[in-house]
Amino acid sequence: MSDFTQRFLFDDSDVRGELVSLNDSYQHVLAKHAYPQPVAQLLGEMMAAASLLIGTLKFDGLLILQARSSGALPLLMVECSSAGELRGIARYHEEQIAADAGLPELMPDGVLAMTIDPTNGQRYQGIVDLDGQTLADCLTNYFATSEQLPTRFWLCADGTRARGLLLQQLPADRIPDEEERQASWEHVITLASTLKTEELLGLDNETLLHRLYHEDALRLFDPRALVFRCSCSRERSANALISLGQEDAEKLLQEHGGEVVIDCQFCNQRYGFDAADVQQLFAGGGSQAPSATHH
Structure with a gap:
């Protein structure tokens, strides 16, 4: 040990x-x-x-x-x-x-x-x-x-x-x-x-x-x-986006070329959210990345 x-x-x-x-x-x-x-x-x-x-x-x-x-x-x-x-x-x-x-x-x-x-x-x-x-x-x-x-x-x-x-x-x-x-x-x-x-x-x-x-x-x-052990997660990052509200989250998407990336300062892990992810979040679909067949 x-x-x-x-x-x-x-x-x-x-x-x-x-x-x-x-x-x-x-x-x-x-x-x-x-x-x-x-x-x-x-x-x-x-x-x-x-x-x-x-x-x-x-x-x-x-x-x-x-x-x-x-x-x-x-x-x-x-x-x-x-x-x-x-x-x-x-x-x-x-x-x-x-x-x-x-x-x-x-x-x-x-x-x-x-x-x-x-x-x-x-x-x-x-x-x-x-x-x-x-x-x-x-x-x-x-x-x-x-x-x-x-x-x-x-x-x-x-x-x-x-x-x-x-x-x-x-x-x-x-x-x-x-x-x-x-x-x-x-x-x-x-x-x-x-x-x-x-x-x-x-x-x-x-x-x-x-x-x-x-x-x-x-x-x-x-x-x-x-x-x-870092306590960061995709779910916590998604909750941070949700706390902004849908309108501000979509503005961030536009400002960052279609993807919002949240970096953990403690462990350098990166969590990316594209337009489909953001739509899923505010539709109540959870924080997991959508499947490749999601439209």
Whole structure:
């Protein structure tokens, strides 16, 4: 399994953790666009972050991380479903991107939005400024300002592999005393902060956790698979055309030489609709392409 998250718990403290490793899904996203290295790195970090976050939420649906700015990287967006399906995309101005550019240079005056879109229930969105030196800093700030459980992130990506570590303080259970709880939390955070990028990228989970916490009792649970999968479809593209109304859809046909092509920006899939398709859509015939005998 090359793409997965893996949860762990400390037996003697109220802290949980999660590790993520992305290879195939990360490569699949990068293969769709020729991203500059700094953009590819940030996109990998955001994919790792979304994968970690989906494990902290008990719901069926979609988590969307979206960063926007007025800089060289106007958009960074990753979606992760509760089923472990990932996709991501970035919009950038290549001529403005230096080889060593980091988050502050790429996304000045940026904002980070986290959207929870459950299959059943109300959509929720939280927004925070991108005011950290790294994406991990910004996500840590998000949890600090939104009055949620204290949470820390460590993220890295190198254009080949993306990795991440999340630590989260749980409600009081094993340690009821507040001072002891805080000391326990600071203990696990301090040790995690010694982690080097090359260790996070290069070590397997068991080795990494042993190196950090060999004096602490913890349990490592079974991994949970992740996979790249785009949610685009011909049906969704057809619904977008239907939402325009028949008159506007037919105008689009005329403007585009008799065929409307809808491109998925995430996976580069193309869905074409000619006059017969559009007629079929508005006649209630569905989104499947008409047969060759259709007139």
